[in-house]
Amino acid sequence: PPGLAGAASLAYVVFTSGSTGRPKGVMVEQRQLLNRFAWMWREYPFAPGDVSACKTALNFVDSLWELLGPLLHGVPSVLVQREMLLEPRAFVALLGEYRVTRMMLVPSLMRMMLDAHDDLAARLPLLRDWCIGGEPLTVELARRFARAMPGRLLLNLYGLSEAFDACYFDAAQLTDTDTLVPIGRPLANVQAYVLDAHRQPVPVGVIGELYVGGAGLARGYLGQPAMSAEKFLPNPFRDTPGSRIYRTGDLARLRPDGLIDYLGRSDHQVKIRGFRIEPDEIASVLRSHPDIAAAVVVARPDDSGELALAAYFVAREIAPAIAPLQGWLRERLPDYMVPASYTPLAALPMTPSGKVDRLSLPAPDKRSAVASAYVAPADETEQIIARLWQDVLQIERVGSQDNFFDLGGTSLRMVQINRRLCDALQRAIPVLQMYQHPTVSSLARSLATDSSSAPASSAAQTGRVRA
Secondary structure, three states: OOOOOOOOOEEEEEEOOOOOOOOOEEEEEHHHHHHHHHHHHHHOOOOOOOOEEEOOOOOOOHHHHHHHHHHOOOOOEEEEOHHHHHOHHHHHHHHHHOOOOEEEEOHHHHHHHHHHOOOHHHHOOOOOEEEEOOOOOOHHHHHHHHHHOOOOEEEEEEEEOOEEEEEEEEHHHOOOOOOOOOOEEEOOOEEEEEEOOOOOEOOOOOEEEEEEEEOOEOOEEOOOHHHHHHHEEEOOOOOOOOOEEEEEEEEEEEOOOOOEEEEEEOOOOEEEOOEEEOHHHHHHHHHOOOOEEEEEEEEEEOOOOOEEEEEEEEEOOOOOOHHHHHHHHHOOOOHHHOOOEEEEOOOOOEOOOOOEOHHHOOOOOHHHHOOOOOOOOOOHHHHHHHHHHHHHHOOOOOOOOOEOOOOOOOHHHHHHHHHHHHHHHOOOOOHHHHHHOOEHHHHHHHHHHOOOOOOHHHHHHHOEEEO
């Protein structure tokens, strides 16, 4: 008998990472998924001999393309274990070994791959299609990719769980005068509008809020009709019955050539390493600490341009020590929502209207991130590790008992340190080993007891399954 499913049938529910740590279930219909697939198959078709890489966690909407996009066209995929993404050299070796030709990834992972190998193009001669999403793509990174991987496609995709890949831009179209990488134009059967506070189109070059309509929209939020009605609105620009637009909360600007620039969030929400984060919600948790009277959390670029969460707080009487405060937050928030730095202030700067003046906040106090009492590195290995942390994290002093993550370290920074530590010690060290031993002393002990670390090439043997 014919199947009962149709375009309006529910395909799946994906729970977003959640800006508050409490994910929302987004109901996605068949039409949303199939419209995305049909567009990609038509505009960027698979070729004989293609191999795809499937590496995105299933709670991210991109995993649906990675799983089903190739499968429905008979294209094999390499299933990449999560741990492999922490080892960029082994990950590159895996992609080369299985002759991968197409991959989706976030900009931070692409940066790690470029950092890992100066000859990335030679190591991945068949990987021609790189699809970027999950975080804003910077002009600097796009141009670096173009220099390192000439002739390859770098496709900047913009989308949300509620609007699965709404816009796209081929980064090869960047000009010398561009200061932003556009999110481009809508996919087929998708509409994008830049509107003002009255939901009227703004002129070219004027900043407004981005709304998305068409076949790319989800049905709404599971069990939350009020929130669905607030975010999914009737489309005033279409006569089709039931046509809707989704309020993204993203600021955008229309260029004279019709391309769209993404300019950040209208509500302070940010995306860091693919996670949607609302800093105000983190500040709300921070203000519930008994020793804190006021707090604000912002996302600021660090020395390399990567976004990091910075907390600023005013103590009630005596400022709490940073290590216990950070541990207290870790008990209440997911790891990706825990700030990297903590700066005590006598008072938060305020605007004349009584709001926190985020632009007047000082640079984060990196010294406050040093969580433990200083203990000098005990031997040569500890000294090498400490010096590398100081250099990469831009911290004045690192002690034997200091924790990499408490100092504001991220996965990207760890990969940078890993490469330099391998060179300094003339041995292969898995990044995972550094995650498992996050203090200077524990890492040094681990290296001492494991003098025969496995070479990076052998790590690649544990991270793949052919689908």
